[in-house]
Amino acid sequence: MFVVKFLYSAVLFPPGLFIAALLVLAWFCRRRRKAAGAALLAAVLLYLTSVHIVSGPLMRSLEARHTPPASVSGDVIVVLGGGATLDTPNVDSRGHLGGSAANRLLTGLQLYHKLGVPILVSGGQVYATGGVEAEIARSILLGAGVPAGKIIVEAASRNTTENAAATAAILKERGLAAPILVTSAYHMERSVRQFRKAGVTVTPFPADYQENIAWEIHPADFWPSAYATYNLTVALKEYIGIAAARWY
Secondary structure (H helix, E strand, O other): OHHHHHHHHHHHOOOHHHHHHHHHHHHHOOOOHHHHHHHHHHHHHHHHOOEHHHHHHHHHHHHOOOOOOOOOOOOEEEEEOOOEEOOOEOOOOEOOEOHHHHHHHHHHHHHHHHHOOOEEEEOOOOOOOEOOHHHHHHHHHHHOOOOHHHEEEEOOOOOHHHHHHHHHHHHHHHOOOOEEEEEEHHHHHHHHHHHHHOOOOOEEEEEOOOOOOOOOOOHHHHOEOHHHHHHHHHHHHHHHHHHHOOOO
């Protein structure tokens, strides 16, 4: 049943469904060589952008750039946001953090219980339909038992560049000089560069890993999936962001 479920999910759902449709179109257009070739090329490109054998190494190459230190110390934990809903019901309030943002905050909470230093949550309202990430994170931390006096909110930033600049100003104002930076492993390299530009040296503590460190090729790596497409998109976005970090 697992094999059957895997096969139909790879063929009947996007992007596998679209790849199959393009292959069928190429077959029906086989007498028109240009049309058939265009459909076949589109199918190949869509396939390559939707398989883990392509997205996995790209994502892993980003996540391998930084590793959590065996022994960590600092005077503040900085947790970067990564998306939030606006009005979804939560235990103590409204709004939820997205998957990556929630994983980052969970790691920040674990570090807080280990070190007892303040947590600075950074992230504002990026879109009108999204929530103010830092405020939602603050509510979750309060519900998890973190005292209000141990939570610092930076709720104005809308991207990594602004995260770094706004956080740097708060750290300087409060005399905090040894921040531990928590963000997704794939996002860490770009974040470290932006904080360096803002004049802040951080101790990276990556979280929210998307890939295993050890990897063995599996037949499933060759089947198209929306998850692989998403990871490829995220990885490419990070590489573009890293290249552009010197200017913005």
